Amino acid sequence: MYERKVLPNLNCGLDLIGEVLYGKWKIRLLWFINEGYTRPSELQRKIPDATRRVLNIQLKELEDHELITKKIYPVVPPKVEYSLTEFGQTLIPVISVLGNWGDKNEDRLRSVILKRLKPECL
Amino acid sequence: MYERKVLPNLNCGLDLIGEVLYGKWKIRLLWFINEGYTRPSELQRKIPDATRRVLNIQLKELEDHELITKKIYPVVPPKVEYSLTEFGQTLIPVISVLGNWGDKNEDRLRSVILKRLKPECL
DNA sequence: GCGGTAGGGGAAAAATTAATCCCTATATGA
DNA sequence: TCATATAGGGATTAATTTTTCCCCTACCGC
Numbered sequence: 001m002y003e004r005k006v007l008p009n010l011n012c013g014l015d016l017i018g019e020v021l022y023g024k025w026k027i028r029l030l031w032f033i034n035e036g037y038t039r040p041s042e043l044q045r046k047i048p049d050a051t052r053r054v055l056n057i058q059l060k061e062l063e064d065h066e067l068i069t070k071k072i073y074p075v076v077p078p079k080v081e082y083s084l085t086e087f088g089q090t091l092i093p094v095i096s097v098l099g100n101w102g103d104k105n106e107d108r109l110r111s112v113i114l115k116r117l118k119p120e121c122l
Numbered sequence: 123m124y125e126r127k128v129l130p131n132l133n134c135g136l137d138l139i140g141e142v143l144y145g146k147w148k149i150r151l152l153w154f155i156n157e158g159y160t161r162p163s164e165l166q167r168k169i170p171d172a173t174r175r176v177l178n179i180q181l182k183e184l185e186d187h188e189l190i191t192k193k194i195y196p197v198v199p200p201k202v203e204y205s206l207t208e209f210g211q212t213l214i215p216v217i218s219v220l221g222n223w224g225d226k227n228e229d230r231l232r233s234v235i236l237k238r239l240k241p242e243c244l
Numbered sequence: 245g246c247g248g249t250a251g252g253g254g255a256a257a258a259a260t261t262a263a264t265c266c267c268t269a270t271a272t273g274a
Numbered sequence: 275t276c277a278t279a280t281a282g283g284g285a286t287t288a289a290t291t292t293t294t295c296c297c298c299t300a301c302c303g304c
Contacts, residue, residue, distance in 0.1 A: 008235070054291090065238075091223065253298080262289070
């Protein structure tokens, strides 16, 4: 795993939540786990744009940050289930606020975002 | 400026808000501008860990995304003031929710974050 | 034995983001 | 005259994150 070379800022609440939520797929992982998609293969199907690899890495980080727990069933073929910890559950309303703002301003956001990357990116 | 090579995901509200809010210092810039620190030099003093350069770049992105506006006074020495657009103002309650969750869980977050980077990073 | 399913992970490359360094300009005050 | 404050930007390097590619285990059914 990659080892940080620079100490992150941990001054205020915004720094702290940033540390655990940054990561391209983390918020969605939390969201889908909360919706009941608890197995790795289900999550991979819900987030097809991410590779298995990244999801595993980010799931591991969420676990290290105590937002989710991983239960491995000693069966064959292997079965794994993730679930939110109580701590992780308290994040759901927060994520909900983010998603609602994004949904409410969907058209405008899409427009301003695309305006900045028009030329070659498609 | 760096030109993206890969089209970002813009499927849902979470993707969209992520696009405009990701960036190490953006949330704090919005927050401080809202608190009345409107001039570049004031913002730099409020966020001493960031270099002038990055702040300028991220301010420019916030401006492109229509979250803030930049007013340049034609005086010498130069004077510039940023302010939130109406659109940007609607983000303040959202940022507030993020910050509150982080503040409320400050100790636990600091602990789990530090646990992951103990060894060499200090 | 082969292919499918379920769950992983190492190594290296590519993409992206942030930090460094150095340079521009003018006015004011010591 | 020299340092300081104000605002900004190009070029380069470093740091970090995400992707790609390839590999592994074990069982089941055919």
